[in-house]
Amino acid sequence: MRADSxxxxxxxxxxxxxxxxxxxDRGGIWSRFDPMRLATPEAFAAEPVLVHEFYNLRRRNAREARPNPAHAALARLEAGLSQAGGRLFLCTQNVDDLHERAGSRAVVHMHGELAKARCLSCExxxxxEDDLSxxxxxxxxxxxxxxRPDVVWFGEMPHHLDAIDAALAAADRFVAIGTSGAVYPAAGYVAQARQRGIPTLxxxxxxxxxxxxxxxxxxGPASVTVPAFVAALLDGR
Known part of the structure; x- marks a missing residue:
């Protein structure tokens, strides 16, 4: 396998x-809840009890979930690239910790993490892991x-943007997995990669x-496409 970034x-x-x-997706989170009532600083200021109830539910749901073969494949890829002298920069828009629980060691959560809480008084x-109130x-x-949950709400600045920009500038390949292509700035990273001549998938x-x-x-399902992609990359195909 070639050593890639x-x-x-x-x-x-x-x-x-x-x-x-x-x-x-039909039946997804925002089909049942109004994000502008639950995922903004204004919503938290106006209805903190409701916002806490929603994020407590999401936190419990995330705790009960288990990593799938796509998460496990990316953990294998991180290890394989490291052994070959390469690097995987794994940037996620997700606020769950399934990448880490699958074995990924260096995950950049640009939209924050459900398993963290931030104090508005002292920052x-x-x-x-528990409920907030x-x-x-x-x-x-x-x-x-x-x-409050240490997640990025609508209208707030994503985390780690400098590190993300530096990693994208140094990358040999750009791959997006399970993304809608509708949420910025993440949806714009493919355009940045193309401008730099970086292959995109x-x-x-x-x-x-x-x-x-x-x-x-x-x-196709991530549990199928991601392991196949990782296997081909690690095998040098």
Missing amino acids: LFILTGAGISAESGLGTFR AVHPW VDTPCPACGRSGGM ALNLEAADNAGLFEATRL
Whole structure:
């Protein structure tokens, strides 16, 4: 296998087969909840109890989910590339921890993590597995009422943008897996890759909104397409 610097972007589609709802699919998360009532700073300020209830449900759902073969394949790819002197930069739009639980060691969560909580009073971030409420005190400053999920809400800036831009600039290949191609800035990374002459590939269940920007697309369940892609790459095919 050639030593590559591979940039992989994952979205909700890679976790759908683990039982986590997606934003766009029929029966997905946002078909049952209004995101503008639940996933904005304004919503949290106006209805913190409702927002906490929603994210407590998502946190429990994520805890019950299990990594699927697509997550496991990317963990194998990270290890294989490292052994060959290459690098996998795994950037996810997902707020679950299924990549880590499958064995991936270096995951960049651009939209934050359900398993972390942030205090609006002191800005401290804490690992968090339990429910949150308006009465939850911050372990750092002791204040209640300001603990929120450390996830990126609509209207907020994604995390780690400098590191993501640097990794994309250094990449030899760009692959998007299970992404809708509708949420920016992530949906624009394929255009940046193309401008730099980096080969691009999409692995999706169905064509994404930005499918026309990719040089190649393979459609099918992530549990099938991702292990096949990883096997071919590790075998040097």
